[in-house]
Amino acid sequence: MSDAIRIYVPRETSAVSLGADEVAAAIAAAADARGLSVDIVRNGSRGMCWLEPLVEVECDGKRIAYGPVTPDDVEPLLTAGLTEGGPHALRHGTVADIPYFARQQRWTFRRCGLTDPLSLDEYRANGGFDGLRAAFAAGADTVIETVTASGLRGRGGAGFPTGIKWKTVAGAAASQKYVACNADEGDSGTFSDRMLMEGDPFALIEGMLIAGLAVGASRGYVYLRSEYPLARQVFARALTLARDAGWLGRDIEGSGFDFDIELHIGAGSYVCGEETSMLDSLEGKAGIVRFKPPLPALEGLFGKPTVVNNVITLASVPSILALGAERYAALGVGRSTGTLAFQLAGNIRRGGLVEVPFGMSLREMITEFGGGTASGRPIRAVQIGGPLGAYLPESMLDVALDYEAFTAVDALIGHGGIVVFDDTVDMAAQARFAMEFCAIESCGKCTPCRIGSVRGVEVIDRIVANEGRDANLALLAELCDTMVDGSLCAMGGMTPFPVRSALKYFSEDFTGTRSQGAGGNA
Ligand SMILES: Cc1cc2nc3c(=O)[nH]c(=O)nc-3n(C[C@H](O)[C@H](O)[C@H](O)COP(=O)(O)O)c2cc1C
Ligand code: SF4
Numbered sequence: 270m271s272d273a274i275r276i277y278v279p280r281e282t283s284a285v286s287l288g289a290d291e292v293a294a295a296i297a298a299a300a301d302a303r304g305l306s307v308d309i310v311r312n313g314s315r316g317m318c319w320l321e322p323l324v325e326v327e328c329d330g331k332r333i334a335y336g337p338v339t340p341d342d343v344e345p346l347l348t349a350g351l352t353e354g355g356p357h358a359l360r361h362g363t364v365a366d367i368p369y370f371a372r373q374q375r376w377t378f379r380r381c382g383l384t385d386p387l388s389l390d391e392y393r394a395n396g397g398f399d400g401l402r403a404a405f406a407a408g409a410d411t412v413i414e415t416v417t418a419s420g421l422r423g424r425g426g427a428g429f430p431t432g433i434k435w436k437t438v439a440g441a442a443a444s445q446k447y448v449a450c451n452a453d454e455g456d457s458g459t460f461s462d463r464m465l466m467e468g469d470p471f472a473l474i475e476g477m478l479i480a481g482l483a484v485g486a487s488r489g490y491v492y493l494r495s496e497y498p499l500a501r502q503v504f505a506r507a508l509t510l511a512r513d514a515g516w517l518g519r520d521i522e523g524s525g526f527d528f529d530i531e532l533h534i535g536a537g538s539y540v541c542g543e544e545t546s547m548l549d550s551l552e553g554k555a556g557i558v559r560f561k562p563p564l565p566a567l568e569g570l571f572g573k574p575t576v577v578n579n580v581i582t583l584a585s586v587p588s589i590l591a592l593g594a595e596r597y598a599a600l601g602v603g604r605s606t607g608t609l610a611f612q613l614a615g616n617i618r619r620g621g622l623v624e625v626p627f628g629m630s631l632r633e634m635i636t637e638f639g640g641g642t643a644s645g646r647p648i649r650a651v652q653i654g655g656p657l658g659a660y661l662p663e664s665m666l667d668v669a670l671d672y673e674a675f676t677a678v679d680a681l682i683g684h685g686g687i688v689v690f691d692d693t694v695d696m697a698a699q700a701r702f703a704m705e706f707c708a709i710e711s712c713g714k715c716t717p718c719r720i721g722s723v724r725g726v727e728v729i730d731r732i733v734a735n736e737g738r739d740a741n742l743a744l745l746a747e748l749c750d751t752m753v754d755g756s757l758c759a760m761g762g763m764t765p766f767p768v769r770s771a772l773k774y775f776s777e778d779f780t781g782t783r784s785q786g787a788g789g790n791a
Pocket of ligand 1: 422423424425426427428429451452453454455456539540541542543544545577578579580582583758759760
């Protein structure tokens with residue numbers, strides 16, 4: 270074993286965008302100049318974006334963290350004894366003791382940031398493939414029973430029970446079935462799919478293998494958004510490594526099970542995250558939403574039974590198989606079992622990824638993890654669940670982060686993206702943006718969404734300009750009803766959620782009656 274000092278510098282998009290590559294190069298050069306033997310590992314992110322680039326040094330079996338580190342900090346850090354975990358203003362102690370990290374319960378992200386994402390040895394040494402081995406031993410039916418018993422629900426947005434979906438595909442008679450992983454991650458303020466694929470790509474591969482085994486599929490596809498070049502690079506490499514080591518291909522681990530995965534890149538369309546348009550896009554067609562039925566579980570990709578699951582849904586499965594459905598189901602509240610990797614974004618002091626069991630209040634998440642707004646101004650609104658999610662006012666932040674509690678207040682948790690706004694936000698502009706976004710991203714198949722969203726922008730403009738305000742407010746309410754009732758998919762069907770919530774909780778922004786000194790709309 271090498272006696273080189275292990276130094277971890279994340280190779281993850283937010284860290285890299287903040288200079289992690291330059292920091293890694295500066296450490297290598299400075300160590301070289303000092304004759305120090307260092308092994309620089311490019312790990313994934315621990316999810317504490319505000320500390321990136323977060324450099325970790327392995328000392329006496331512990332990982333001492335420093336951050337955010339710039340290339341200019343490297344020399345002073347080495348002089349201060351970085352390699353022995355020496356004191357410095359940027360030192361945070363061991364990663365495990367940083368409160369933001371210590372308070373989480375990491376299941377899906379347990380290896381993310383800990384290991385070298387492209388080391389199969391490290392993956393296996395940290396529980397990797399234990400879930401797949403358990404699945405081989407248990408057999409397909411028991412795998413589906415275990416996933417059902419865990420209560421796992423789809424993390425892509427709709428929260429549909431994963432076990433039921435898998436059972437439907439397993440029960441369909443067909444010579445060919447598929448597993449299609451949705452990595453389009455279009456929701457505002459979300460990045461958990463990306464962090465997982467950059468930080469622990471084998472976990473997704475393992476989850477897809479287990480899904481394939483459970484339903485009788487021999488091929489998997491990952492549909493990744495084009496805006497994630499680093500995730501593409503890391504995941505493509507992980508596929509090659511897994512294939513070369515026999516974890517993909519024929520007769521995996523001597524089990525007789527064949528499975529392989531192809532990576533496809535989208536072209537920057539929000540609606541291609543909707544499962545049926547994603548399938549059309551995978552087939553090489555324009556991403557247009559399909560009528561349902563038939564369900565993709567029965568007639569999906571190329572007309573064959575297909576499991577469509579989000580990255581986080583699939584990556585959550587290996588630990589459920591390895592550690593047991595009971596342990597997973599014991600976390601969370603009610604029908605919202607297990608954990609979710611929430612993502613804190615927008616006007617927030619400590620943005621990042623927080624994996625905790627369902628049930629924590631939104632306020633606790635935003636204030637205790639997020640530290641309140643980055644601007645220091647009061648919180649005015651929070652949008653959860655992407656561009657189709659409702660805006661909640663500050664007075665509603667005590668709502669619990671669980672699917673049912675959110676449904677009860679006409680909101681959704683979706684993919685767990687939490688976007689915070691301070692009191693300078695103009696909610697009429699946000700409502701207009703919701704309609705405009707829908708107009709731009711609509712696939713165009715149905716009228717309420719294609720035409721309704723364009724008219725929605727015009728009506729909001731007239732309300733704000735005080736042109737026949739009362740009549741136009743009534744018209745907007747009617748338009749929202751029509752879009753909810755008449756749209757083919759959730760794109761047009763849920764765009765009214767942010768609009769209605771803005772009207773309900775922030776009506777003063779539409780009527781010009783908002784009091785001065787409350788942030789203003791300027
Ligand atoms: C307009 C629209 C966009 C969507 N975008 C995504 C996405 O980017 N990623 C995702 O996993 N699911 C997305 N979904 C949800 C998918 O249609 C589908 O429910 C999900 O991929 C199923 O996987 P799950 O059960 O694991 O959540 C979107 C839905 C709609 C209506
Ligand atoms: S609601 Fe919009 S995105 Fe969905 S099918 Fe209709 S036009 Fe397409």
